[in-house]
Amino acid sequence: QAKLAGKNCYRFYSRAMDQAVERRVRMEQDLRGAWERGELSLVYQPVFRMADNRLLGAEALLRWKHPTQGMVAPSIFIEVAEQSGLIETLGPAVLRAACIDATRWHRELGHDELFVAVNVSPRQLRAGNLARQVEDVLRETGMAPRRLHLELTETAVIGDELHISSLLARLRTSGVQVWLDDFGTGFSGLSHLRRVPIDGVKIDRSFVADVLRDPDDLALTTAIIAMAHSLGMTVVAEGVEQEGQFEVLRERGCDLAQGYWLGHPMSSQELARLIG
Numbered sequence: 326q327a328k329l330a331g332k333n334c335y336r337f338y339s340r341a342m343d344q345a346v347e348r349r350v351r352m353e354q355d356l357r358g359a360w361e362r363g364e365l366s367l368v369y370q371p372v373f374r375m376a377d378n379r380l381l382g383a384e385a386l387l388r389w390k391h392p393t394q395g396m397v398a399p400s401i402f403i404e405v406a407e408q409s410g411l412i413e414t415l416g417p418a419v420l421r422a423a424c425i426d427a428t429r430w431h432r433e434l435g436h437d438e439l440f441v442a443v444n445v446s447p448r449q450l451r452a453g454n455l456a457r458q459v460e461d462v463l464r465e466t467g468m469a470p471r472r473l474h475l476e477l478t479e480t481a482v483i484g485d486e487l488h489i490s491s492l493l494a495r496l497r498t499s500g501v502q503v504w505l506d507d508f509g510t511g512f513s514g515l516s517h518l519r520r521v522p523i524d525g526v527k528i529d530r531s532f533v534a535d536v537l538r539d540p541d542d543l544a545l546t547t548a549i550i551a552m553a554h555s556l557g558m559t560v561v562a563e564g565v566e567q568e569g570q571f572e573v574l575r576e577r578g579c580d581l582a583q584g585y586w587l588g589h590p591m592s593s594q595e596l597a598r599l600i601g
């Protein structure tokens with residue numbers, strides 16, 4: 326009896342797994358060429374300085390409108406792009422497009438004070454040609470290097486420290502800023518990062534979500550801000566959804582903030598209108 330149930334179980338899971346694999350393979354096929362077909366686009370979420378609510382820049386976020394399935398969540402298709410290697414062509418396309426949009430804002434403003442932050446996936450970091458790609462894009466677009474922020478996840482930076490450190494050093498030599506995304510989730514701790522050249526950290530929104538309810542999250546967030554500042558880094562809070570969160574984070578000395586309470590991701594044109 327048990328054996329039979331086990332067998333059925335196996336068949337059930339096996340079929341579910343087949344379907345999941347099949348969905349994944351199909352998504353990978355659909356994603357291939359999606360950029361060229363114009364199904365992918367960038368939206369920009371504004372980032373503000375907490376002290377005076379001034380708009381300082383925006384994070385570029387990729388969107389995919391699938392021809393039959395509609396919008397696909399980035400958490401899903403970025404993972405597929407990462408696993409399949411498609412990110413190695415998608416990543417540079419995103420980087421170039423974000424710099425083109427940002428130089429347009431700069432032209433319209435008459436100055437280049439707004440930054441654009443671009444997410445870089447672990448696979449792009451390991452691919453070995455990121456520094457070269459960045460240098461090429463800066464040259465081709467005329468983007469002001471210090472206004473380009475690269476967001477790397479904490480976990481991507483851990484391990485193979487020697488390679489990562491020299492890569493980050495070369496990136497910073499070209500003038501761009503390096504930021505740590507989703508900080509706090511990887512438990513690497515800031516002390517570990519002393520040896521890696523980093524301009525700032527983005528506190529993960531799971532901490533921000535709980536700063537008003539959970540004293541531990543508030544304590545941890547406060548400690549991250551203090552330690553980052555002592556290492557000369559700037560701190561962004563992401564996922565700010567309520568005024569109360571904004572207030573408490575500002576009191577604790579957080580520098581910048583991003584979140585639905587301040588502004589949702591929007592088109593490049595809408596962001597340009599926000600600038601004025």
Ligand code: C2E
Nearest residue numbers: 386387399400403419444445446564565566583584585586
């Ligand atoms: P991320 O880099 O941490 O981006 C922030 C995410 O938080 C975005 O989700 C944004 O829309 C969302 N968000 C912003 N404010 C709030 C808020 O107040 N509340 C809540 N609940 N969420 C908020 P999105 O656009 O779905 O992107 C998810 C992730 O996908 C990104 O996380 C990033 O890791 C990845 N991603 C997006 N675009 C790219 C890209 O061009 N390249 C790479 N490598 N990864 C990307």
Ligand code: MG
Nearest residue numbers: 384444476506
């Ligand atoms: Mg990010």
Ligand code: MG
Nearest residue numbers: 506507527563
């Ligand atoms: Mg993040």
Ligand code: MG
Nearest residue numbers: 535539541542
């Ligand atoms: Mg909590």
